[in-house]
Amino acid sequence: MNKEFIQAIEDLEKEKHISKDILLDAIESALVSAYKKNYGTSQNVRVDIDQETGDINVYMRMDVVDEVEDDLTQISLEEAKEIDSRYEAGDIVEYQVTPRDFGRIAAQTAKQVVVQRIREAERGMIFDDFITRQGEIVTGTVQRISNETLFVNVGRTEGILSVNEQVPGEHYNVNDRLKVYIMDVKKTNKGPQVFLSRSHPGLVKRLFELEVPEIEDGTVEIRGIAREAGSRTKMAVYTEFENVDPVGACVGTRGARVQAIVDELHGEKIDIIPWSEDPEQLIANVLSPAKVEKVIIDEEEEKMATVVVPDYQLSLAIGKEGQNVRLAARVSGWKIDIKSHSQYFGAEEFTEAEEGGREEEPESPDFVELED
Secondary structure (H helix, E strand, C coil), rough: HHHHHHHHHHHHHHHHCCCHHHHHHHHHHHHHHHHHHHCCCCCCEEEEECCCCCCCEEEEEEEEEECCCCCCCCHHHHHHHHHCCCCCHHHEEEEECCCCCCHHHHHHHHHHHHHHCCCHHHHHHHHHHHCCCCCCCCEEEEEEEECCCCEEECCCCEECCCCCCCCCCCCCCCCCCEEEEEEEEEEEECCEEEEEECHHHHHHHHHHHCHHHHHHHHCEEEEEEECCCCCEEEEEECCCCCCCCCCHHHHHHHHHHHHHHHCCCCCCEEEEEEEECCCCHHHHCCCCCCCEEEEEEECCCCCEEEEECCCCHHHHHHCCCHHHHHHEEEEEECEEEEEEEHHHHHHHHHHHHHHCCCCCCCCCCCCCCCCC
16 A cells, blocks of 8 residues: 555545545554454554555554463563563553565455445444434435335435325426425434435424524524425414514515415415414414404313304314314314304303293282173
């Protein structure tokens, strides 16, 4: 090995984004294994690579002890002092034992090990990179499709977009560019696996953070979000600043901001509503676009509320197949029971009548006075 070897390592560092030190450590470890394998020794050895010239030297390391128990790994203090009078028990003596043909043997034997170490180091760096980006959005390209699962190139690795994390109604083709949400990153025997999603509520949240500066800088907060991918998302927003309209900031001038996100989600409807610390007001808000007459908080059951809406608003409040009330419950964190005006107040009036009892009927007189 020579200067060209060191240059190749530096080129590999640039190409694979693996530090030169990591590569040299991997090679030195591989050369130690190669030496022990080819020369049948269990001695403690160290391999040193000169980073300027590429020269390789092998050193045998022996512990300095008062009484030798293992000739292969230990040297007596007396012998050590013959080499250098400054040695003391506990020190380490090194001898250069580099074989003449070691360069050729080392290169052949260490190749596979070096490649493996480089691969492991690269996998580790990829994992470290993506684990810190969990919960973020990346743009990737569909590389291949297998059994409806998409394998997406997200830079230094392929991400997996399973059927369950795809949006119903969306159709994907090879070479399509997609914005995807990094849902999870795991270490496996085959290297890091990055699990992606197009249906996660976090995708919508991150899209708003990218599109709305007031969310990015913390002026506006997303307090709650619920999504049925491909159909509808409800999002509750809040701000502490009186001069800022949190809903208006998200909608943008003439709806430009929210429309950009709707376009990215291929027409998915997005309801943006103001968050309130008052439970009654919050519940009324999250049921938008339905109008609410009354919110009754159940004092006995935790986070349970009955909501009264006008008769003609009942189906709108519940939503198609219960979607509106279902999303409202998830955004607010409350269980919501919706009743129409006639259902609630009709039952209430009936109950009051029952409790009041019937008016007493007048007793029949003992006689009836007949008119002349």
